[in-house]
Amino acid sequence: MATNINLNDIYIFHFVSELKSITAASKKLNTSKQTISRKLAQLEESLGVTLIARNTRNFQLTNAGQDYFQSCAKIIEQVEQANAMVQQHQTAMEGRIKICLPHEFNNKKTCSYFMNFMDANPAIKLDISLCDRNSFSMADGFDLAIRLGELEDSSMVARSLGGVNYGLVASPAYLKRFGMPQKCEDLYQHTYIMVSKSSSAVDKDSPLLKCRQLVVNEFMLGKQFASQGFGLVRLPLFMCTEELVSGELVILPVEQCMETRPLSLMFLKDKYMPGYVRKFIDYVVDICRDQDIWTVNPEPYIYLPPKAKTTAAVNQAVSA
Structure with missing residues (x-):
């Protein structure tokens, strides 16, 4: 059984046989003739077969050498095809x-x-x-x-x-019905829609965890519940830009619930x-x-209850 045969030795034998000259093969492979002769002798010894009938005048493959050359040619062709395919893989846009x-x-x-x-x-x-x-x-x-x-x-x-900025959002209809939380403690009185798959989980001490809760596993579902007036949900603001612009959702000015990640x-x-x-x-x-496409400026969409706006208008009028 053949041992200690590697692909380099097969390459050398293939080129020597193809060029019918150790000298020509040494030039093509940029390797000394002595090295090539030694590799051929090692290959023959490993196989236990004479592949090349050597003499000073002629170069001739033995019958076994001719069969081996044909088989090696197929192997080398497959290797070269594999190399070309992988190299193309590095540059192809496919x-x-x-x-x-x-x-x-x-x-x-x-x-x-x-x-x-x-x-x-x-x-x-x-x-x-x-x-x-x-x-x-x-x-x-x-x-x-x-x-x-x-x-x-x-x-x-x-x-x-x-970065991505988060905020607590709700529908105006929900806030008119249940009131506007001004600080964290006010959240206890509200329904919180928790998104379990969020990469930005609320802090374990957050009052949101002590609210009445609805747990969903997708942001889109949480947004739908909030849009229907069911409760408060903490979302990446870029995810609800359309709803903020239309007024379907508004941002609550609870600073502890705002974060940029x-x-x-x-x-x-x-x-x-x-x-x-x-x-x-x-x-x-x-x-x-060139643009922070995943962040939304919250200021235009922060909810101010009608009463707060009226009071502010009255105060302004009085001071005037």
Whole structure:
């Protein structure tokens, strides 16, 4: 049984046989003739077969050498095809990218950005999953992940995508019915819609945890309950921009419930990353670079009850 045979020795034998000359093969491979002769002798010894009938005038393969050359030619062709395929993989704008997103990004805005990328790059396929922070792992086959909050895994590369600001929102109809909480203690009297999959959980001492609660596992569902006037919900403000503009939802001026969390795009350190993955990374970073697209200025949408506005108007008139 043949032992100690490696692909380099097969390559050398293939080139010597193809060129019918050790001298010519040494020039092509930039290797000394002595090294090539030694490798051929080692190959023959490992196989227990004479492959080349050597003499000073002629170069000739034995019958066994001819058969071995034909088989080696097929192996080398397959290896070269595999090499070419992998190298093309690094530059081609075609492939599949598996992406992990936090549940906060289950919204129209995220979809529109991904759709724009796919429209511009139809050969690149996106495979998108919503994942809990603790369940995310590159071992699951993800190429990229968008993460909220402070990062802990230093083995990965992180590119900043800005920040996401959160706020407590409700419908005006709910606030007219149950009153406007002015401070944290006032929240005890309200119904809180808790999103269990949030990457930004409320503090364990928060009065929100002592409210009457409805627990849902998706932000979109929580937003729907709030829009219908069921209670208060803490959301990323970019997720409810349309509802804030239309007045369907308003922001409560409870400072303790407002927060901005850093947003990052994460991936493994890999200098041989496929070109299509790099293109997607550049696209995401570029659209976030010049504008903070995931934050919303809360001031225009903070709720002031009609009574508060009337009192303010009266005070202003009196002072005048």
